[in-house]
Amino acid sequence: MRKTMLPVFTVIFFALGWALFSLSNTTVSQIQPRTLTLATTTSTVDSGLLDRLNPVFEEKFNAQVHMLSLGTGAALRTAENGDADVVLVHARSAEDAFIEAGFGINRRDVMFNDFIVVGPSNDPANIHNLESASEAFTRIAQTQSLFVSRGDQSGTHQKEQVVWATANINPQGNWHLSVGQGMGNTLLQSSELGAYTISDRGTWLALKDRLNLEVLIEGPVKGGDLILLNPYGVIAVNPAHHSDRDYELAMAYIGFLTSIEAQQMIDDFRIDDEPLFFADALNEQPNFEQYVPQSR
Amino acid sequence: MTWWQFWTESIGQAFSLLITFDTYVWSTIGVSLKVSGLALIFSILIAFPFAALLAYKKFPGREFLRLMVYTGMGFPSVIVGLIVLLLLTQRGPFGEFQLLFTQEAMILAQSILILPLLTGVAMSAMEAVDPLIGEAASSLGAKPLRQVWVMTELAKRGLITATLSGFGRAISEVGAVMIVGGNIVLSQDISLTRTLTTAIIVETRQGKFETALALGLILFLLVLIVNLVVLRLGRMPSSA
Structure with a gap:
C-alpha cells in the first residue's frame, strides 16, 4: 500500500459531493429549459411572492428562473452589466435613470405596496x-x-x-x-x-x-x-446593449407578470391574512407614465 | 420562549431537516460539498507543487513570492468575490463564457481564496523537513523528482493540516460565493448556487434564527465528518 493518502481521500470526497449533488439535480437537468435571470429585491423574494408566481411562469414557458435577490441599486447595476435578463425593482428615479441610459426597455408597472x-x-x-x-x-x-x-x-x-x-x-x-x-x-x-x-x-x-x-x-x-407609496416596476434589459441576454424570455416574463392571471395571484397573495401587494398593471385607462421616464 | 428553548429547538430542527431528507437542505449541502471540494482539489493541484518550488528551490523573486503567499492568506473573501465578479461579468474580460452566477464561478472564487492558505501551510511543512534527507536520497541515486517526493512524504502531516484548513476556509466562507454565485434556488426548492453559509444569511435576514442555527449545526457536523475521515485516512499505516 502506498504511503500518501491525499489522492485517496480527495477522490472519496469529490465522489461524495458529486453524488449528493447529482442526486438532487437529476430532475432539473433532464428537461433542459431556457434560463431567465431575474435581478430583483429582497422584499419580493423574502415575502414569498415570487415563489408563488415563478413556478407558473416556468411551467408555461418551459423556463427556469434564476432569481438574484439584491437591493434595487445592485439589481440595476447587475442588469446594466448584462448579467441579468430582466429586473423587478422599486425605486422609480433609479429605474428612470436606468432606462434613460439605454440599459432597460419596456418598463411596466406591476404592483405597489407601501x-x-x-x-x-x-x-x-x-x-x-x-x-x-x-x-x-x-x-x-x-x-x-x-x-x-x-x-x-x-x-x-x-x-x-x-x-x-x-x-x-x-x-x-x-x-x-x-x-x-x-x-x-x-x-x-x-x-x-x-x-x-x-x-x-x-x-x-x-x-x-x-x-x-x-x-x-x-x-x-x-x-x-x-x-x-412603494411601486414596483419590471424592465427588460436592452438587447441592443447585451445581445447575449434572452430578451424574448424577458418579454414573456413581463407579459406574464402583467397578465390577468398573475395580477390576480398578486392580489390574492396573503401573509397572516393581510394582503401584501396590490396589482396595478391592468387598467382600462392605462397610466402612460409607466412607459416613459418621469422627467420627460 | 426562554433562551435555552431556542437552542434545543434549533438542535431538534437540524436533525429533523436531515432525517426528513428535505430536498432544499440536502441540495444545499450538496452544493456546499461540491463547490468547496472541487475548489480544494484544484487548489491542491496548484498549491502543493508551488509550495515545493518555494520550499526547495532558490530563485530570484522567491522572497517576494513568499511574502505574497502570506499576505494572500489574510485576503478577505468578499474582495476575492468582487474580483471574480469583475472578471466574469458580461462586461469583463471573460464575459463571453457566461459563467457568472454558476457553480463554476463559485469554484473558481473559492480556489483563488484558499490557494495562498494551502501554499503557505504546505510550504512551512516542507521546509520543516531536514534538507539532508533529500541529499541523502540523492546520494543513494534518487533522481531530483524522486527526491522531492521523498521529502513530501515526510511533510505529510503538514500537508493534511493544509488540506483541512483549506477546506475549512472554503466551506465556511460566505462573501465570495454570495457575490459570484448569486445565492440562487430553483423553484423546485433545489439549490443551484446556494450554500449552507449563504442559506444561513437568508434565514437570519428573515429572522428565522432557529433554522439559521440548525443549518449552522449541519455545517459543523459536515466539517466534523470530513475532518474525521481525513485524519483517520492520514493515520493509516504508511507501508504494507
Missing part, C-alpha cells in the same frame, strides 16, 4: 400622532433620536432619502446609523437598539412578531402619507 415608519413603543420623538412622514423625520432629527438607515442604495434607502429631502434635512450625526444591510437585518437591528427606521410593509409583516417595534406612521395602503 412603506411605513416604525419605532420603539416609547416613541422618544413623539411622532405617532403625525400624518406626514417628512414631519416625523423632522422631529426625529430635532430630538436626535436613533434612526437606522439601510444605507445600501436599495429602493427602501432611496425612499428614505426622498423623505429626508422633502423634510429639507441632511441626516448627519451619530443618531443616524447607516448599517448597509438588508431590510430584515435592519429591522432586527432597530429593534435591538430601540431605533426608528423605514420599512416596506411586507418585510415588516413577516418579522413583526420578533420585533419590539410599532408602526408609527402609516403608508397609503392604510390611508397614510402618499409619499410612502
